[in-house]
Amino acid sequence: MKKLRLILGDQLNSQHSWFTEVDENTIYLMAEMRQETDYVKHHIQKVVAFFLSMRNFAADLQAKGHDVIYFKISDENNLNDLEKIISKCIEEHQITQFEYQLPDEFRLDEQLKQICANLKIDSKVYDTEHFYTSRTELKEFFEGKKLLLMESFYRMMRKKHHVLMQGSQPEGNQWNYDKDNRLKYKGQVPVPNAIIFQKNIEELVAEIEKAKVITFGKIDVSSFNWPTSRSECLAQLDFFCTHLLKHFGDYEDASHTDEKFLFHSRLSFAMNSKMLSPKEVNNKVVAYYYENQEDISISQVEGFVRQILGWREYVRGIYWKEMPNYGKMNSLENHNKLPDFYWTGKTKMTCMQKAISQSLEEAYAHHIQRLMIIGNFSLLTQMHPDEVDAWYLGVYIDAIEWVELPNTRGMSQYADGGILATKPYVSSGSYINKMSNYCTTCHYNVKDKFGEKACPFNTLYWNFLDEKKEHFKNNQRMAMMLNLLNKIPAEELFKIKIKANHAIKNLDDY
Ligand code: FAD
Ligand code: SF4
Numbered sequence: 001m002k003k004l005r006l007i008l009g010d011q012l013n014s015q016h017s018w019f020t021e022v023d024e025n026t027i028y029l030m031a032e033m034r035q036e037t038d039y040v041k042h043h044i045q046k047v048v049a050f051f052l053s054m055r056n057f058a059a060d061l062q063a064k065g066h067d068v069i070y071f072k073i074s075d076e077n078n079l080n081d082l083e084k085i086i087s088k089c090i091e092e093h094q095i096t097q098f099e100y101q102l103p104d105e106f107r108l109d110e111q112l113k114q115i116c117a118n119l120k121i122d123s124k125v126y127d128t129e130h131f132y133t134s135r136t137e138l139k140e141f142f143e144g145k146k147l148l149l150m151e152s153f154y155r156m157m158r159k160k161h162h163v164l165m166q167g168s169q170p171e172g173n174q175w176n177y178d179k180d181n182r183l184k185y186k187g188q189v190p191v192p193n194a195i196i197f198q199k200n201i202e203e204l205v206a207e208i209e210k211a212k213v214i215t216f217g218k219i220d221v222s223s224f225n226w227p228t229s230r231s232e233c234l235a236q237l238d239f240f241c242t243h244l245l246k247h248f249g250d251y252e253d254a255s256h257t258d259e260k261f262l263f264h265s266r267l268s269f270a271m272n273s274k275m276l277s278p279k280e281v282n283n284k285v286v287a288y289y290y291e292n293q294e295d296i297s298i299s300q301v302e303g304f305v306r307q308i309l310g311w312r313e314y315v316r317g318i319y320w321k322e323m324p325n326y327g328k329m330n331s332l333e334n335h336n337k338l339p340d341f342y343w344t345g346k347t348k349m350t351c352m353q354k355a356i357s358q359s360l361e362e363a364y365a366h367h368i369q370r371l372m373i374i375g376n377f378s379l380l381t382q383m384h385p386d387e388v389d390a391w392y393l394g395v396y397i398d399a400i401e402w403v404e405l406p407n408t409r410g411m412s413q414y415a416d417g418g419i420l421a422t423k424p425y426v427s428s429g430s431y432i433n434k435m436s437n438y439c440t441t442c443h444y445n446v447k448d449k450f451g452e453k454a455c456p457f458n459t460l461y462w463n464f465l466d467e468k469k470e471h472f473k474n475n476q477r478m479a480m481m482l483n484l485l486n487k488i489p490a491e492e493l494f495k496i497k498i499k500a501n502h503a504i505k506n507l508d509d510y
Helices: 034-038 044-063 082-092 106-118 137-141 150-160 202-210 230-248 268-272 278-291 298-322 350-362 367-380 385-395 401-412 429-435 456-472 476-487 490-505
Strands: 003-006 026-031 067-071 097-101 122-126
Touching: 003 082, 026 044, 026 082, 044 067, 044 202, 044 230, 082 106, 106 122, 106 401, 137 150, 137 298, 150 298, 230 268, 230 278, 230 298, 278 298, 298 401, 350 367, 367 385, 367 401, 367 429, 367 456, 385 401, 429 456, 456 476, 456 490
Parallel strands: 003 026, 003 097, 026 067, 097 122
Antiparallel strands: none
């Protein structure tokens, strides 16, 4: 039997059982394809990071003796289409069986099923051996339940996988240290300088440009610093444990004008490309915590484990439970278009200017910037979730639909009507002021609702609640806010709405 095994760009799992033995009758196929660069417009750093990681992965496989066919974006014989490439390889190499690993995106899952149905040879599909859960585990766990609470899923996962457990009890006798993870960053402890990876990406960037792949965002070829090989990913994980973990939880929800990354791990690309597995990340972090308990508190490590064992597996389960309908949901009926400043960062609102400019410069923003700054603003200005999704899917280095879509359309835009979040994540300027220093240098005044310099988040917030109150009238968690809305005198609310609507119609002037 002669096998052709497909490896997709986000399936760079060198620990997969496929690679335990070298078999001369197996060919591995990898391809940089226009179908993947073009399904949405991507940040240039994202395209570079994926292609470079794929090339490194292929080189490692070849060094271990595996037979690899690799199509670069610049190769003249690259057909740039998955089905055509597979068919050509099958024909040219007299393949008798085609094999692939379960894709994490619905679109590729459908495409591969169709390709296999069209093939004249046998095909076989394998698990990626990456996640803790199967695609359907969350659905089965919540069977018959009305609320899909992340917290109950997370506790089940802690018990099932014995992570941070003492027998049947959670480490420290508390499941969740969320309340301890809300410090404002005021320079209390210095943020360590990032680990530097030396790499030459000039040629690859030129190849991408020559192929006329349309991208956006910035790249500095001399300082591109994402881990793009297994050894760099392991070094990044090591750096996180040694230098960042001890303050991770404390400043998890903070933002600061001078600190783009604070104590965040920047491991999402390493995991989403599968160069690192979530299990090895958690195991390493938990082991490091047990060895250094005098230096690291449980709230730091639990805060981190919750993101990976909890949120990451949870959003994946929601994706597979709800797709394909999830990608079309717009329960709040929002229809506005994104303003131009989402592509330039040119706005007088410091919080938005910082979060968007950083996204364009680094292909990265941390969770609170994505949720409570850009996501909050997008929802308050009632932007169409398709537009918001396309922007998030393109801009971030770690954006792959299975994780981007539930986070953006669900958690941040509430377009799923509350499947994922029990209430919309919206706030006025006061939350941003509480958790960052953005307001101190802003053109606008965070305390004001009216006047030239009033913080746009303030008027937009009350306007949003008023416009969408019908959607929330049966939501107990919104009752307090709707009561406060009702107490605003009619004349004041009228003024708020005029100001908010002016902002929504003229976003690029704000
Ligand atoms: P850290 O803060 O160090 O967290 C550690 C790890 O936890 C991350 O690497 C990530 O793997 C995981 N994690 C944390 N929060 C989440 C979450 N909500 N869902 C899934 N995993 C989580 N994450 C992506 O990987 N891809 C996306 O496309 C993406 N889009 C997002 C869109 C919005 C609107 C929001 C609110 C969040 C999104 N996230 C996404 C989740 C989170 O913001 C990123 O995982 C995180 O910022 C990546 O940076 P980090 O590795 O430094 O994370
Ligand atoms: Fe953002 Fe308002 Fe603060 Fe300015 S004042 S940084 S717009 S929250």
